[in-house]
Amino acid sequence: MEERVQKILSQWGIASRRQAEQMIEAGQVRLNGSVVHLGQKANPETDAIEVDGKLVKPSNRPQSIHLLLNKPAGVVSTCRESRNRPTILGLLPKTLSQGQGIHPVGRLDAESTGALLLTNDGALTFLLTHPRHHVPKTYHVWVQGHPPESVLQTWRQGVDLLGKKTLPAQVQILQRGVEDTLLEIVLTEGRNRQIRRVAELLSYPVIHLHRTAIGPIQLQPKRGSVLPSGHYRYLNDFEIDFLKNRVHLTSVQVPADMKEYRV
Structure with a gap:
Protein backbone atom coordinates (compact mmCIF):
# COMPACT_ATOMS: atom_id res chain seq x y z
CA MET A 1 0.00 0.00 0.00
CA GLU A 2 1.43 3.36 -1.04
CA GLU A 3 1.74 6.19 1.47
CA ARG A 4 3.45 9.57 1.46
CA VAL A 5 7.16 9.25 2.14
CA GLN A 6 7.08 11.80 4.98
CA LYS A 7 4.38 9.76 6.70
CA ILE A 8 6.41 6.56 6.31
CA LEU A 9 9.49 8.17 7.85
CA SER A 10 7.38 9.48 10.73
CA GLN A 11 5.74 6.11 11.36
CA TRP A 12 9.11 4.38 11.32
CA GLY A 13 10.44 6.81 13.91
CA ILE A 14 13.11 8.21 11.58
CA ALA A 15 11.87 11.78 12.08
CA SER A 16 8.77 13.77 12.93
CA ARG A 17 6.53 14.54 9.99
CA ARG A 18 7.72 18.14 9.92
CA GLN A 19 11.36 16.99 10.07
CA ALA A 20 10.71 14.47 7.29
CA GLU A 21 9.23 17.21 5.11
CA GLN A 22 12.28 19.40 5.70
CA MET A 23 14.62 16.50 4.89
CA ILE A 24 12.73 15.84 1.65
CA GLU A 25 12.85 19.52 0.67
CA ALA A 26 16.60 19.51 1.37
CA GLY A 27 17.11 16.55 -0.98
CA GLN A 28 18.21 14.17 1.78
CA VAL A 29 15.67 11.45 0.92
CA ARG A 30 15.81 9.12 -2.10
CA LEU A 31 13.28 6.62 -3.38
CA ASN A 32 14.66 3.80 -5.49
CA GLY A 33 17.73 5.93 -6.18
CA SER A 34 15.91 9.15 -7.14
CA VAL A 35 15.49 12.26 -5.00
CA VAL A 36 12.02 12.37 -3.45
CA HIS A 37 9.72 15.35 -3.94
CA LEU A 38 7.31 16.48 -1.23
CA GLY A 39 4.06 14.53 -1.35
CA GLN A 40 5.52 11.63 -3.32
CA LYS A 41 4.20 8.22 -2.35
CA ALA A 42 5.98 4.91 -1.87
CA ASN A 43 5.20 1.33 -1.00
CA PRO A 44 7.22 0.52 2.13
CA GLU A 45 7.00 -3.19 1.32
CA THR A 46 8.67 -2.98 -2.08
CA ASP A 47 10.40 0.40 -2.46
CA ALA A 48 13.88 1.31 -1.23
CA ILE A 49 13.95 4.50 0.85
CA GLU A 50 17.27 6.14 1.74
CA VAL A 51 17.97 9.00 4.14
CA ASP A 52 21.35 10.65 3.73
CA GLY A 53 22.48 7.68 1.64
CA LYS A 54 21.47 5.12 4.25
CA LEU A 55 18.78 2.56 3.50
CA VAL A 56 16.05 2.64 6.14
CA LYS A 57 13.60 -0.12 7.04
CA PRO A 58 10.84 -0.58 9.62
CA SER A 59 13.27 -2.74 11.57
CA ASN A 60 15.53 0.33 11.93
CA ARG A 61 12.91 2.06 14.05
CA PRO A 62 14.45 3.12 17.37
CA GLN A 63 12.86 2.27 20.67
CA SER A 64 10.13 4.70 21.75
CA ILE A 65 11.53 7.57 23.79
CA HIS A 133 -7.54 16.19 23.24
CA HIS A 134 -7.57 18.84 25.94
CA VAL A 135 -4.48 18.00 27.98
CA PRO A 136 -4.27 20.61 30.80
CA LYS A 137 -1.07 22.64 30.97
CA THR A 138 -0.07 24.71 34.01
CA TYR A 139 1.83 28.00 33.76
CA HIS A 140 3.32 30.45 36.23
CA VAL A 141 3.07 33.86 34.60
CA TRP A 142 4.37 37.21 35.80
CA VAL A 143 2.30 40.07 34.38
CA GLN A 144 2.71 43.82 34.64
CA GLY A 145 0.45 45.56 37.13
CA HIS A 146 -2.20 44.18 39.46
CA PRO A 147 -5.18 42.75 37.54
CA PRO A 148 -8.42 43.01 39.58
CA GLU A 149 -10.80 40.10 40.14
CA SER A 150 -13.05 41.35 37.33
CA VAL A 151 -10.22 41.00 34.80
CA LEU A 152 -9.28 37.56 36.11
CA GLN A 153 -12.91 36.45 35.83
CA THR A 154 -13.02 37.63 32.23
CA TRP A 155 -9.89 35.60 31.53
CA ARG A 156 -11.43 32.53 33.21
CA GLN A 157 -14.61 32.72 31.16
CA GLY A 158 -12.85 33.12 27.83
CA VAL A 159 -11.69 36.02 25.69
CA ASP A 160 -12.38 36.69 22.02
CA LEU A 161 -9.10 36.15 20.19
CA LEU A 162 -9.08 36.73 16.44
CA GLY A 163 -12.79 36.01 16.20
CA LYS A 164 -12.75 32.85 18.33
CA LYS A 165 -13.36 32.70 22.06
CA THR A 166 -10.74 30.95 24.17
CA LEU A 167 -11.81 27.97 26.25
CA PRO A 168 -12.45 28.52 29.98
CA ALA A 169 -9.22 28.69 31.97
CA GLN A 170 -8.20 28.45 35.60
CA VAL A 171 -6.56 31.69 36.72
CA GLN A 172 -5.49 32.52 40.26
CA ILE A 173 -3.12 34.92 41.96
CA LEU A 174 -0.05 33.35 43.59
CA GLN A 175 1.86 36.50 44.54
CA ARG A 176 1.72 40.27 44.19
CA GLY A 177 4.85 42.34 43.74
CA VAL A 178 5.25 46.09 43.90
CA GLU A 179 4.50 46.53 40.19
CA ASP A 180 3.70 43.02 39.00
CA THR A 181 1.64 39.90 39.77
CA LEU A 182 2.38 36.19 39.58
CA LEU A 183 -0.53 34.18 38.22
CA GLU A 184 -1.07 30.44 37.94
CA ILE A 185 -2.92 29.67 34.72
CA VAL A 186 -4.20 26.27 33.61
CA LEU A 187 -5.18 25.94 29.94
CA THR A 188 -6.73 23.04 28.06
CA GLU A 189 -5.90 24.45 24.64
CA GLY A 190 -2.72 25.74 23.06
CA ARG A 191 -3.36 28.47 20.52
CA ASN A 192 -0.34 30.40 19.26
CA ARG A 193 1.07 32.65 22.02
CA GLN A 194 -2.33 32.46 23.69
CA ILE A 195 -1.41 33.61 27.20
CA ARG A 196 0.70 36.50 25.95
CA ARG A 197 -1.97 37.68 23.53
CA VAL A 198 -4.81 37.47 26.08
CA ALA A 199 -2.73 39.25 28.73
CA GLU A 200 -1.92 42.02 26.24
CA LEU A 201 -5.58 42.29 25.27
CA LEU A 202 -6.56 42.67 28.94
CA SER A 203 -3.85 45.37 29.40
CA TYR A 204 -1.62 43.33 31.73
CA PRO A 205 1.31 42.26 29.50
CA VAL A 206 3.38 39.19 30.30
CA ILE A 207 6.80 39.75 31.82
CA HIS A 208 7.78 36.08 32.01
CA LEU A 209 6.01 32.82 31.24
CA HIS A 210 7.05 29.46 32.68
CA ARG A 211 5.23 26.15 32.12
CA THR A 212 5.38 23.99 35.23
CA ALA A 213 3.34 20.94 34.25
CA ILE A 214 1.64 19.05 31.43
CA GLY A 215 -1.19 17.12 33.03
CA PRO A 216 0.39 15.29 35.99
CA ILE A 217 3.86 15.51 34.40
Whole structure:
Protein backbone atom coordinates (compact mmCIF):
# COMPACT_ATOMS: atom_id res chain seq x y z
CA MET A 1 0.00 0.00 0.00
CA GLU A 2 1.43 3.36 -1.04
CA GLU A 3 1.74 6.19 1.47
CA ARG A 4 3.45 9.57 1.46
CA VAL A 5 7.16 9.25 2.14
CA GLN A 6 7.08 11.80 4.98
CA LYS A 7 4.38 9.76 6.70
CA ILE A 8 6.41 6.56 6.31
CA LEU A 9 9.49 8.17 7.85
CA SER A 10 7.38 9.48 10.73
CA GLN A 11 5.74 6.11 11.36
CA TRP A 12 9.11 4.38 11.32
CA GLY A 13 10.44 6.81 13.91
CA ILE A 14 13.11 8.21 11.58
CA ALA A 15 11.87 11.78 12.08
CA SER A 16 8.77 13.77 12.93
CA ARG A 17 6.53 14.54 9.99
CA ARG A 18 7.72 18.14 9.92
CA GLN A 19 11.36 16.99 10.07
CA ALA A 20 10.71 14.47 7.29
CA GLU A 21 9.23 17.21 5.11
CA GLN A 22 12.28 19.40 5.70
CA MET A 23 14.62 16.50 4.89
CA ILE A 24 12.73 15.84 1.65
CA GLU A 25 12.85 19.52 0.67
CA ALA A 26 16.60 19.51 1.37
CA GLY A 27 17.11 16.55 -0.98
CA GLN A 28 18.21 14.17 1.78
CA VAL A 29 15.67 11.45 0.92
CA ARG A 30 15.81 9.12 -2.10
CA LEU A 31 13.28 6.62 -3.38
CA ASN A 32 14.66 3.80 -5.49
CA GLY A 33 17.73 5.93 -6.18
CA SER A 34 15.91 9.15 -7.14
CA VAL A 35 15.49 12.26 -5.00
CA VAL A 36 12.02 12.37 -3.45
CA HIS A 37 9.72 15.35 -3.94
CA LEU A 38 7.31 16.48 -1.23
CA GLY A 39 4.06 14.53 -1.35
CA GLN A 40 5.52 11.63 -3.32
CA LYS A 41 4.20 8.22 -2.35
CA ALA A 42 5.98 4.91 -1.87
CA ASN A 43 5.20 1.33 -1.00
CA PRO A 44 7.22 0.52 2.13
CA GLU A 45 7.00 -3.19 1.32
CA THR A 46 8.67 -2.98 -2.08
CA ASP A 47 10.40 0.40 -2.46
CA ALA A 48 13.88 1.31 -1.23
CA ILE A 49 13.95 4.50 0.85
CA GLU A 50 17.27 6.14 1.74
CA VAL A 51 17.97 9.00 4.14
CA ASP A 52 21.35 10.65 3.73
CA GLY A 53 22.48 7.68 1.64
CA LYS A 54 21.47 5.12 4.25
CA LEU A 55 18.78 2.56 3.50
CA VAL A 56 16.05 2.64 6.14
CA LYS A 57 13.60 -0.12 7.04
CA PRO A 58 10.84 -0.58 9.62
CA SER A 59 13.27 -2.74 11.57
CA ASN A 60 15.53 0.33 11.93
CA ARG A 61 12.91 2.06 14.05
CA PRO A 62 14.45 3.12 17.37
CA GLN A 63 12.86 2.27 20.67
CA SER A 64 10.13 4.70 21.75
CA ILE A 65 11.53 7.57 23.79
CA HIS A 66 9.54 9.96 25.99
CA LEU A 67 11.32 12.87 27.68
CA LEU A 68 10.48 15.91 29.77
CA LEU A 69 12.72 18.93 29.17
CA ASN A 70 12.95 22.13 31.20
CA LYS A 71 13.42 24.57 28.32
CA PRO A 72 15.58 27.62 29.02
CA ALA A 73 14.85 31.07 27.61
CA GLY A 74 16.40 31.79 24.22
CA VAL A 75 16.09 28.20 22.96
CA VAL A 76 13.61 27.51 20.16
CA SER A 77 11.22 24.56 20.27
CA THR A 78 12.17 23.23 16.86
CA CYS A 79 14.64 20.66 15.59
CA ARG A 80 16.11 22.89 12.88
CA GLU A 81 16.64 26.64 12.97
CA SER A 82 17.43 28.80 9.93
CA ARG A 83 18.50 31.80 12.05
CA ASN A 84 21.19 29.86 13.92
CA ARG A 85 19.45 30.16 17.28
CA PRO A 86 19.97 27.29 19.74
CA THR A 87 17.38 24.51 19.49
CA ILE A 88 16.07 22.02 22.01
CA LEU A 89 17.95 19.17 20.35
CA GLY A 90 21.17 20.97 21.22
CA LEU A 91 20.35 20.34 24.87
CA LEU A 92 20.36 16.57 24.36
CA PRO A 93 23.35 14.23 24.02
CA LYS A 94 24.08 13.07 20.48
CA THR A 95 22.88 9.58 21.34
CA LEU A 96 19.38 11.08 21.62
CA SER A 97 19.50 14.05 19.26
CA GLN A 98 20.80 12.15 16.22
CA GLY A 99 19.11 9.26 14.46
CA GLN A 100 16.31 8.81 16.98
CA GLY A 101 13.63 10.98 15.36
CA ILE A 102 13.05 12.92 18.58
CA HIS A 103 10.91 16.06 18.24
CA PRO A 104 8.89 18.36 20.52
CA VAL A 105 5.22 17.79 21.31
CA GLY A 106 3.91 21.29 20.68
CA ARG A 107 5.98 24.38 21.37
CA LEU A 108 7.00 27.05 23.82
CA ASP A 109 7.95 30.53 22.64
CA ALA A 110 11.68 31.16 22.46
CA GLU A 111 11.45 33.58 25.40
CA SER A 112 9.25 31.25 27.47
CA THR A 113 10.62 28.54 29.74
CA GLY A 114 9.58 25.28 31.33
CA ALA A 115 8.03 21.91 30.65
CA LEU A 116 8.26 20.56 27.11
CA LEU A 117 7.64 16.96 26.05
CA LEU A 118 9.96 15.31 23.53
CA THR A 119 9.35 11.97 21.82
CA ASN A 120 10.01 9.97 18.66
CA ASP A 121 6.45 8.63 18.62
CA GLY A 122 4.86 10.49 15.71
CA ALA A 123 1.39 9.05 16.22
CA LEU A 124 1.36 10.05 19.89
CA THR A 125 2.53 13.55 18.99
CA PHE A 126 -0.26 13.98 16.45
CA LEU A 127 -2.91 12.89 18.91
CA LEU A 128 -1.61 15.00 21.80
CA THR A 129 -1.55 18.13 19.62
CA HIS A 130 -4.99 17.49 18.09
CA PRO A 131 -7.64 20.00 19.27
CA ARG A 132 -9.95 17.22 20.48
CA HIS A 133 -7.54 16.19 23.24
CA HIS A 134 -7.57 18.84 25.94
CA VAL A 135 -4.48 18.00 27.98
CA PRO A 136 -4.27 20.61 30.80
CA LYS A 137 -1.07 22.64 30.97
CA THR A 138 -0.07 24.71 34.01
CA TYR A 139 1.83 28.00 33.76
CA HIS A 140 3.32 30.45 36.23
CA VAL A 141 3.07 33.86 34.60
CA TRP A 142 4.37 37.21 35.80
CA VAL A 143 2.30 40.07 34.38
CA GLN A 144 2.71 43.82 34.64
CA GLY A 145 0.45 45.56 37.13
CA HIS A 146 -2.20 44.18 39.46
CA PRO A 147 -5.18 42.75 37.54
CA PRO A 148 -8.42 43.01 39.58
CA GLU A 149 -10.80 40.10 40.14
CA SER A 150 -13.05 41.35 37.33
CA VAL A 151 -10.22 41.00 34.80
CA LEU A 152 -9.28 37.56 36.11
CA GLN A 153 -12.91 36.45 35.83
CA THR A 154 -13.02 37.63 32.23
CA TRP A 155 -9.89 35.60 31.53
CA ARG A 156 -11.43 32.53 33.21
CA GLN A 157 -14.61 32.72 31.16
CA GLY A 158 -12.85 33.12 27.83
CA VAL A 159 -11.69 36.02 25.69
CA ASP A 160 -12.38 36.69 22.02
CA LEU A 161 -9.10 36.15 20.19
CA LEU A 162 -9.08 36.73 16.44
CA GLY A 163 -12.79 36.01 16.20
CA LYS A 164 -12.75 32.85 18.33
CA LYS A 165 -13.36 32.70 22.06
CA THR A 166 -10.74 30.95 24.17
CA LEU A 167 -11.81 27.97 26.25
CA PRO A 168 -12.45 28.52 29.98
CA ALA A 169 -9.22 28.69 31.97
CA GLN A 170 -8.20 28.45 35.60
CA VAL A 171 -6.56 31.69 36.72
CA GLN A 172 -5.49 32.52 40.26
CA ILE A 173 -3.12 34.92 41.96
CA LEU A 174 -0.05 33.35 43.59
CA GLN A 175 1.86 36.50 44.54
CA ARG A 176 1.72 40.27 44.19
CA GLY A 177 4.85 42.34 43.74
CA VAL A 178 5.25 46.09 43.90
CA GLU A 179 4.50 46.53 40.19
CA ASP A 180 3.70 43.02 39.00
CA THR A 181 1.64 39.90 39.77
CA LEU A 182 2.38 36.19 39.58
CA LEU A 183 -0.53 34.18 38.22
CA GLU A 184 -1.07 30.44 37.94
CA ILE A 185 -2.92 29.67 34.72
CA VAL A 186 -4.20 26.27 33.61
CA LEU A 187 -5.18 25.94 29.94
CA THR A 188 -6.73 23.04 28.06
CA GLU A 189 -5.90 24.45 24.64
CA GLY A 190 -2.72 25.74 23.06
CA ARG A 191 -3.36 28.47 20.52
CA ASN A 192 -0.34 30.40 19.26
CA ARG A 193 1.07 32.65 22.02
CA GLN A 194 -2.33 32.46 23.69
CA ILE A 195 -1.41 33.61 27.20
CA ARG A 196 0.70 36.50 25.95
CA ARG A 197 -1.97 37.68 23.53
CA VAL A 198 -4.81 37.47 26.08
CA ALA A 199 -2.73 39.25 28.73
CA GLU A 200 -1.92 42.02 26.24
CA LEU A 201 -5.58 42.29 25.27
CA LEU A 202 -6.56 42.67 28.94
CA SER A 203 -3.85 45.37 29.40
CA TYR A 204 -1.62 43.33 31.73
CA PRO A 205 1.31 42.26 29.50
CA VAL A 206 3.38 39.19 30.30
CA ILE A 207 6.80 39.75 31.82
CA HIS A 208 7.78 36.08 32.01
CA LEU A 209 6.01 32.82 31.24
CA HIS A 210 7.05 29.46 32.68
CA ARG A 211 5.23 26.15 32.12
CA THR A 212 5.38 23.99 35.23
CA ALA A 213 3.34 20.94 34.25
CA ILE A 214 1.64 19.05 31.43
CA GLY A 215 -1.19 17.12 33.03
CA PRO A 216 0.39 15.29 35.99
CA ILE A 217 3.86 15.51 34.40
CA GLN A 218 5.64 18.11 36.51
CA LEU A 219 9.02 19.79 36.51
CA GLN A 220 8.98 19.35 40.27
CA PRO A 221 7.25 16.17 41.46
CA LYS A 222 5.72 16.32 44.92
CA ARG A 223 8.45 14.10 46.33
CA GLY A 224 11.35 15.15 44.17
CA SER A 225 13.58 18.06 43.30
CA VAL A 226 12.88 20.44 40.46
CA LEU A 227 14.30 19.53 37.05
CA PRO A 228 17.05 22.13 36.43
CA SER A 229 16.78 24.51 33.50
CA GLY A 230 18.26 22.98 30.33
CA HIS A 231 18.06 19.45 31.72
CA TYR A 232 15.80 16.54 30.75
CA ARG A 233 14.55 13.31 32.27
CA TYR A 234 12.78 10.20 30.99
CA LEU A 235 9.09 9.93 31.72
CA ASN A 236 8.12 7.21 34.16
CA ASP A 237 5.58 4.49 33.36
CA PHE A 238 2.73 6.35 35.07
CA GLU A 239 3.37 9.48 32.99
CA ILE A 240 3.58 7.55 29.71
CA ASP A 241 0.38 5.68 30.57
CA PHE A 242 -1.34 9.02 31.26
CA LEU A 243 -0.43 10.34 27.82
CA LYS A 244 -1.51 7.21 26.01
CA ASN A 245 -4.72 6.81 27.98
CA ARG A 246 -5.52 10.48 27.51
CA VAL A 247 -5.66 10.13 23.76
CA HIS A 248 -7.03 6.56 23.75
CA LEU A 249 -4.39 5.26 21.36
CA THR A 250 -6.17 1.94 21.07
CA SER A 251 -9.40 3.50 19.78
CA VAL A 252 -8.50 6.74 17.95
CA GLN A 253 -7.15 6.47 14.43
CA VAL A 254 -4.64 8.90 12.98
CA PRO A 255 -5.84 10.38 9.65
CA ALA A 256 -4.13 8.85 6.65
CA ASP A 257 -2.20 11.96 5.67
CA MET A 258 -1.87 13.46 9.19
CA LYS A 259 -2.48 16.93 7.67
CA GLU A 260 -2.96 18.57 11.05
CA TYR A 261 0.23 17.15 12.56
CA ARG A 262 2.53 20.11 13.14
CA VAL A 263 5.28 20.33 15.77
